[in-house]
Amino acid sequence: MDIKLLDLKRNYESIKEDVDKKIREVLDSTQYILGENVKQFEKEFAEYIGVKHAVSVGNGTDALIIALKALGIGHGDEVITTPFSFFATSEAISYVGAKPVFVDVERESYNLDPEKIEQAITENTKAILPVHIFGRSCKIDRILEIAKKHNLYVVEDAAQAAGCEYKGKKIGSFGDLACFSFFPTKNLGCYGDGGMITTNNPKLEKVVRALRAHGSGENGQHAYNILNNIEEEVEKDEGDNTVYNPKKYYNYLIGQNSRLDEIQAAILRVKLKHLDSWNEKRIEISEKYTDSIKNHGIRCPLKANGKEMIYHLYVLEADDREKAINILREKGISTGVYYPVPLNMQKVYIGSENFENPLKVADFLSKRTFAIPLFPELTVEEISYIIETMQEV
Template sequence: MNIPLIDLKAQYKSIAEDLDRVTKEVLSSANYIMGKNVIEFEREFAEYIGVKHAISVANGTDALVIALKSLGIGNGDEVITSTFTYFASAEAISAVGATPVFVDVEKETFNIDPTKIEEKITNKTKAIIPVHIFGQCAKMDEINEIAKKHNLKIVEDAAQASGSKYKGKMAGTLGDAACFSFFPTKNLSCAGDGGMIVTNDDNIATIAKALRTHGSGETGQKAYNLLNNINDEIETSKDGDDTVYNALKYYNYLIGFNSRLDAIQAAILRVKLPHLDDWNSRRREVAKIYNEKLKDSNVVVPTVDEENETIYHQYVLQCENREDMINKLKENGIATGVYYPVPLHLQKVYKDLGYKEGDMPVAEYLSHRTFAIPVYPELTENEINYIVENIKA
């Protein structure tokens, strides 16, 4: 038996007719940039999350960069985030000219440890990026309390958390802004790269919209005025569709990006969004079976805080003999993934920040012991039992 870590072909087959149809519709329409599908997906995603604004971008990393810039974060600033996460969480901070400040995580949930945040705050700290790792929300009440006390902004890194809930509230509604990724391996995914910024703040939304398209045009002027406290009347143009031609796009007000969600990806995401809750529910069912059948084995199953409804973007186990375990599983056709082998504070690119081994003991402990096993919705009962039997063996 061969079981991949994620089976994208199985998901495609389950909705192939709809995916093929909308893809052909976009191709035949010749409207490939922005346009109806992007606008409608932004509206549908905002409604799903429960926010006023959803601003689609080219990928999840761009979402983080643009969200930070929309908050005015840049050179000389510091932003606190987790050390046990994907590189983009810190890379985005560096990309806007700020410095990432790393905090250790909780051994049980893998999320940033709120009790260790406050000691890292300085007069340069401007924001916190809590990462909802593997689909489980961080302890947002405690984090929000710290942020309020120190007048800090919060940008949720919800790249792995589409559909997760914290105390009944959706991931993405728990800070000043939130960022999602639609990379193919995500629970809600497109057929390439895609990302989203969500917020209830009108100003953040306006600036983010401007930054994703070179800081130009009517939105660019609005953003420029917001950032510079200007109340001038905004020039508008009715010369053609923005997706084809608008003379105002040649008037630039901010240094922005070329970061738009393609129309085909938006159309694909519109097909998938109505299935997301069912897919996430099935992941929880698979995880529940794993939890029950592996509870007496030599691996540590993931812990979910009482207040959380996780989506199990990954089902991550802890094991003392990880290399032996994953090699044995591979021999028997079971794919695994190691998340994450090197904590961010020990990455070579950040050696100048002065961190050393032993600074984040929990993350360092986990980096040698964690591995993910398949948890995708299309897993069959036979496959689940086969995986469990091989782990126990």
């Protein structure tokens, strides 16, 4: 067999007719920038997550950067986060001029350990940035409790957690702001780059909307007024964002160009309708893996309650990871290593206080974890073959 880690073609084929139709409608409309599909997708995504506002952006990294900027976080500030994540998590903190402060993760969940957060808080700490890693919700209620006690912001990195829940409430609805990625490999992925910021705070929503488009126009003026305590009527922007909008030449904040394009929004509107059923299938396959893989050299991920884990990836541990990967490769089964170098040990952070002082759990996991194929379109035969092969590893 030849089984990919993720088969995007199979996913596309399952919704091809609806997606192709939506793309053609966008092309026929010639509204390519911040058009009706973007507006409707933001509305639909906000309703799905259970928040008042959702603001689409160009990608998940921009979502993190814009969220931190909207909170006024910058030079001299510190943000507590996890070392066991994709680089964008700490990169966004560094990009705005702040310092990432790495706190070790829990052994069972791989998520930021709430009980180690308070010892890392200083007078410069402004926010906590937890990651719901691999689609598993972190202990966000405990993190919020600590943040409230120390008057800190919470920005959720929900890049891998679209559809994930914690105690019956959707991830992305807890923090001051939450950030999603729609990179093609995500549970809810588009056919290029895309991202989203969610919030229940109307003032932050206006600032985020301004920052994503050069701090200009109606949203720029709203944001400027909010940040400067100005009360005045703002004329509604009725311009065409694709061809000519005169208000975009009036700038109020230093923002950036980070917009979800209309075609990607149209695709995501189609895919959002399938997200719950796809996540349920991921959970079903993952639980079958966990129940069936019996191998003393392999450790399966910890099971979760309901949708508190929606398995963006199915990540195993092996004492001899390279041997396991090589055996699977020989059998035609793809794998992926997430993550081989903890963020605090990346060369870009050489000289920081955590470098050459590994965080024990993150360092342990980085040497042992790897993912095996998991996507809703896996066949019964492929699942059985993967399980049988895992017994040989």
